[in-house]
Amino acid sequence: MPADHVNSAAHAMGVAQLLERFKARQATIGIIGMGYVGLPLALTAAKAGFSVLGFDINATYVERLNRGESYIKHVPSQPIAEAVGGKRLEATNDFSRLAEPDAILICVPTPLTKHREPDLSYVEKTARSIAERLRRGQLIVLESTTYPGTTDEVLKPILEATGLKSGKDFFLAFSPEREDPGNPDFGTSTIPKVVGGDGPEALSLADTLYSQLVVKTVPVSSAATAEAVKLTENIFRAVNIALVNELKVVYAAMGIDVWEVIDAAKTKPFGFMPFYPGPGLGGHCIPIDPFYLTWKAREYDITTRFIELAGQINTHMPYYVVERLAEAVDRSGRAFSGSRILLLGAAYKKNVDDMRESPSLKLIELIEARGASVDYHDPHIPELPPTRKHGPLAGRRSVPLTAENLASYDAVLIATDHDNVDYRLVAGHARLVVDTRNSLAKAGLANDRIVKA
Incomplete structure (x- = not known):
């Protein structure tokens, strides 16, 4: 043979x-x-x-x-x-x-x-x-x-x-x-x-x-098709999150609550899928994957304008949130420079201990660049780990969430909506709360010291 x-x-x-x-x-x-x-x-x-x-x-x-x-x-x-x-x-x-x-x-x-x-x-x-x-x-x-x-x-x-x-x-x-x-x-x-x-x-x-x-x-x-499937899934999410982030900015200027709009829109049984805004993108997929395709597309002389625009909007969200935070602190009668801010949530999403690409790290850097100081509380992240982009923040430790602590800060910024945070305690004792996740409203809490961002 x-x-x-x-x-x-x-x-x-x-x-x-x-x-x-x-x-x-x-x-x-x-x-x-x-x-x-x-x-x-x-x-x-x-x-x-x-x-x-x-x-x-x-x-x-x-x-x-x-x-x-x-x-x-x-x-x-x-x-x-x-x-x-x-x-x-x-x-x-x-x-x-x-x-x-x-x-x-x-x-x-x-x-x-x-x-x-x-x-x-x-x-x-x-x-x-x-x-x-x-x-x-x-x-x-x-x-x-x-x-x-x-x-x-x-x-x-x-x-x-x-x-x-x-x-x-x-x-x-x-x-x-x-x-x-x-x-x-x-x-x-x-x-x-x-x-x-x-x-x-x-x-x-x-x-x-x-x-x-x-x-x-x-x-x-x-x-290659399987590789494209994964990118498509996450680009879909990135683009839709960018859309609601942009709507948040527009509706806020009009005095309209984007979360209320989305909750009402999702009652339509067809043709609408709810996505929610936030302080920026985090995790190992959505902030990263779209740029893998934009890079590869250049090999074929194709510009992925839609994907890149979504990336620009999502990347800008931490800047928008910090601007809203600064405005809220200034309106409360205190100067933002020199103020003390407590950031709630360091993980990139609720109920996990995952810090990859977390927008909270960017928020801390932006706030401190404007002269304020930042502490954080996160029940899942006792200490900030080393990261490639935000190395100087490594080693900071989560502070206890107590009534006394809350009252000592000029503002509390909710960046991640963990379920095991006592939001009633936050709403009751913080001087000012800037909420990027609609956490307090979802918990049925409202007062004139709560600002959505």
Whole structure:
């Protein structure tokens, strides 16, 4: 029998065996990045019966996971302890073990540079680490959000530099993460998973694997299409948030409450979807993902004017909020310069301990640039962590929320609407409240010392 027929038969048998290992949940899954995306995914895979190796460069994360402890507030320790105790989950920072898994899922950050261009350094470093141990028969899946073409143009060449070929020796796919930290209604296993592969076998393998983990898979024609799906989801949100942010500014000038407008408009049973304004965008997706597409579009001589305008509006919101805050303090008879401000909420969204791209950090910088001082209270963030953009703020600690403390500040600025904040205490004792989230109104609280912004 000719050698090419022998190789083809062996290849088909290898694919079939890997598919069966996925279906039987007997495969080992490696997940690189044990953060807000990777850890829930690891727990989902372990609960489904797979053996999971969680890779992370953070030695503290590795140690705590192997002790069965969580370091993410909305992820409880119990399922971690159960997975570790049941020998379904092991964490490691030994990347030489990347040869062990049958599938490697990449969940590393994809931030922007200071010039708002894609920073794929984490993806590239991870790809090189995999390449050093890449073996035949492995499935590699990128989950990190990125521009269309990254899997084929960035990840694939690094892996193929080993001499192994995608679709022949190993299999490559993209499946965007869809985590919504702190969402009580949807978790990793209950959110449909979009999957695109580099060839039909890669797609089949990735689809079969994720079918064991999530309620439904959504196969698409290519990795680039799957990459575009993720960007489209978050651009949709960014543009609509920009729209209501702009409406907030316009309606405020007219003396109209934008939150009342939205609540009334959403009673229409068709043709309207409510989005709400805020002090700026935060998180790992909405402030970043649209700029991945605007950057890639330049390669095709296309200007994404609509997306870039939305970005400008959302980026301007912290400036608008600080202006409203300064006006409110001045009208109360105190000079804004030299005033003391208490910021409520440092996390980028309610009920999580996630500081990524939080607009609260920008708010603090803008307020202090105008001569005021800022303390903050956040029940989920006891201390501000180091960040690439706002390094000097690291180490500040949350102050207690007491009647005495509240009364000592010239104004309280509500930036994040955590549920476990006593808003009645805030409304009752603060001299002035500037509310960017409509928190007090939602709690049924109103007085002449509350200003919406």
